[in-house]
Amino acid sequence: MARYNVKETESRWQQRWSEAGCFEVEADPGKPKYYVLEMFPYPSGRIHMGHVRNYTLGDVVARYKKAKGFNVLHPMGWDAFGLPAENAAIERGVHPAGWTRENIEAMREQLRGMGLSYDWRREVATCDPSYYRHEQKMFLDFLKAGLAYRKESWVNWDPVENTVLANEQVIDGRGWRSGALVEKRKLSQWFLRITHYAQDLLDALEGLERWPDKVRLMQHNWIGRSEGARVRFELVGRDDVLEIFTTRPDTLFGASFCAVSANHPLVAEFAEKDPALAAFVAECNRSSTSEADIETAEKKGYLTPLRVRHPFRDGVTLPVYVANFVLMEYGTGAIFGCPAHDQRDLDFARKYELPVIPVVLPPKADPAAFAVGDEAYVGPGTIYNSDFLDGMEVEAAKAAVAERLTAIGRGEGTITWRLRDWGVSRQRYWGCPIPIIHCESCGPVPVPEDQLPVTLPQDVDFDSPGNPLDRHPSWKHTTCPSCGADARRETDTFDTFFESSWYFARFADAQAETAFGRAEADYWLPVDQYIGGVEHAVLHLLYSRFFTRALRDCGYLGIAEPFAGLVTQGMVCHETYKGPDGKWLYPSEVAKGDGGATVTVDGGKPVTVGRVEKMSKSKRNTVDPANIIDAYGADTARLFMLSDSPPERDLEWTEAGVDGAWRYLNRLWRAITESDIALPPPGTPKPTELSPAAEQAWRACHKTILGVADAIERFRFNTAVAQIRELTNLLFALDGKGAGEAWVLRFGWETAVRLLAPMMPHVAEELWVRLGHTTMLAETPWPDADPALAEDETVTIAVQINGKLRATIEVAKDTGKDALIEQALGHPNVQKQLDGKQPRKVIAVPNKIVNLVA
């Protein structure tokens, strides 16, 4: 019998599925639907192991749900706008459009080689005007609905490249390519009013029951609702006020300073007259816009000549600092500092020698002795040193302050969100043009809908600094749709999160002339199971949730939540290797030498084996899926991806593990195709007599069918594989001689092959045919199981003495407490351990345990 021919078999079945249109689906209100979606990839040129893992997980679910009778939508597309295409243009002189198109072609072929059950007719590429035209319309609708607006905000500016830099392109305060010191610059940009839905986005998290708790918690914290108060401090010697936001109005009597952001309007005024202040502001503006950098940077302040009056204490004034840790984007861009009860304020106060006045007394502390040292007290307690608040608990004091502030017109209680509106403007070429025209007299005017889409010009160059759209000789010149005067197109493009915020809806009706048909969207949405990396836990998922609400309110959709179920997969990792010269080596460049040591393939030089880390080009610890699929086939790669780790955890790719998967596939192949045991024809009724081994295997089949289904439903694919291996281990051991064994072998192999079909679809189809079937497994329902047969008749009960295992007893299922205790006490080892003594207490739990307390 011929060996299993991977390449021929896999491509043949891929072709058959495609020709039969197995995975092409239409909305059918008469059938229950299931929408499986994996996060679509950026077309970087080649698929990587992260993709293989993600798409294998999705494919198992899609094929399984189809076998379970669902009308399964499983689409794939390309998140095709983004920076790497522009970088390729700059570094290699290729056009982003051509580069992207070629990458898509190459990656589509790779995905096809994995045998994924996509409805390819629904493929979309977001850089295609037939896709992005719809989001231009959406943006205009958002504008009408008041969900989009324009305001100034700060960006990282590279003065040499004349371009805005992403945080990741700023390395140690310098542009990654130019090396120039990066500055902050204020630009007028478009924003989407995600904060309009802040409360709803927060509240609705509770209803997302099939989302991981950790993702819901991360979103909860990201939205960051905080109740507090605005306080308007009168500025000494001026008519205006300084408005601050605080979450701790109860500590107002402990205030010893105010601090404002370097970009606060008040600061500009003083910086003009004070070169040192101007220098400090400039320094702040040179630092990163990233929150992580701001928070970890040394806290610095600059004392202004301004002072503010304390709202409750006549004659008391506080100094005003400019501080590098106060964000203009949060609250009012100004704070008051209470060093005794906030660590950052305390550090600041110690540095600038400001008073530290405790106003919250910890429970049971002595007011005369309590003092704050290097650690601020942030716990609960009773207010003191605080006039009318004295004796109140923290929460009551917060309310009392808000009330008093309102009464004297100096502030009020308020809610602030950490969540900021979503800035969608990007000063880049390779993105969706923002459909706006700027007119000197009319201001920003929407492009009329009949002139959509606004398409990107093809003839651009990346040779000189700045945004190619802005530099283009003619593209931006147009006339005002409103007054007809000469006008200028918006040259910014959308953030690429814009495209990914609604693609799941486009897939419901990918060929539609509109964004998508309402009936199609109503049928398919929401996505029943969404699968992708944890790195998207906050931004992409939150933006999509926002977008769905905004689309609902603009009449596109009837739902608020796009993803009913979510699984976030872990990363694919690999060992790292360094050669004698200290340079990183690819796994393909090293091998196990004679003594078991790791050496270079080329020359046998010693290799240092490093830690297991996320696969990355920089550490060269990547394995190209193309090589694996070429050598072992897609089924083996898929099986290994599923069997070694649960999806949400990191997966370590090992050559040995892949070999193991490969050996299993071949073992199964040989057992079915090369066996001497003649199996009865398909459909032969079960014989009445079964040998004990046959009976056991038969029952195991039923148990495994239920167990594997349960494991797949719960995303425990590794245990699903383990259960199938247990079953096949039983089958490998049958010699076919006992009564009914040949029949059980047929039943067992058919069961195993059907259970494996979602995971290793090609070899499963091929074995199904070898077992004498003419149907396709892709169209075959999930096997039926008899729950009664899956139940064991006896259970093993652990017998403990003082919590230590001393014996096990085998009893009939559901044996009562008294019988359990009697049997346990009768066990020789138990008697030996008890040594004639009576247990003081006996705990017996049927089907589980007996614990004797001696």
Next chain:
RNA sequence: GCGGGCGUGGCGGAAUUGGUAGACGCGCCGGACUCAAAAUCCGGUUCUGGUGACAGAGUGUCGGUUCGAGUCCGACCGCCCGCACCA
């Protein structure tokens, strides 16, 4: 810095969610087949002691709750992810 997660044999992991820790696999050891090797097949494999039945220890560390803790609570240590212009 803030937020989130993870930690179990030599390794990846399993454990019906408070009830026999180590399923399944990898690796290793022993055996069969072979002139030999590879492949394959069979057996063993948490650690310590014991020929053995068994006994002791054991789920990052320390403490707690419980008849019983990998699982619950508190403190700590280590590693990983996110932090708004990477996608």
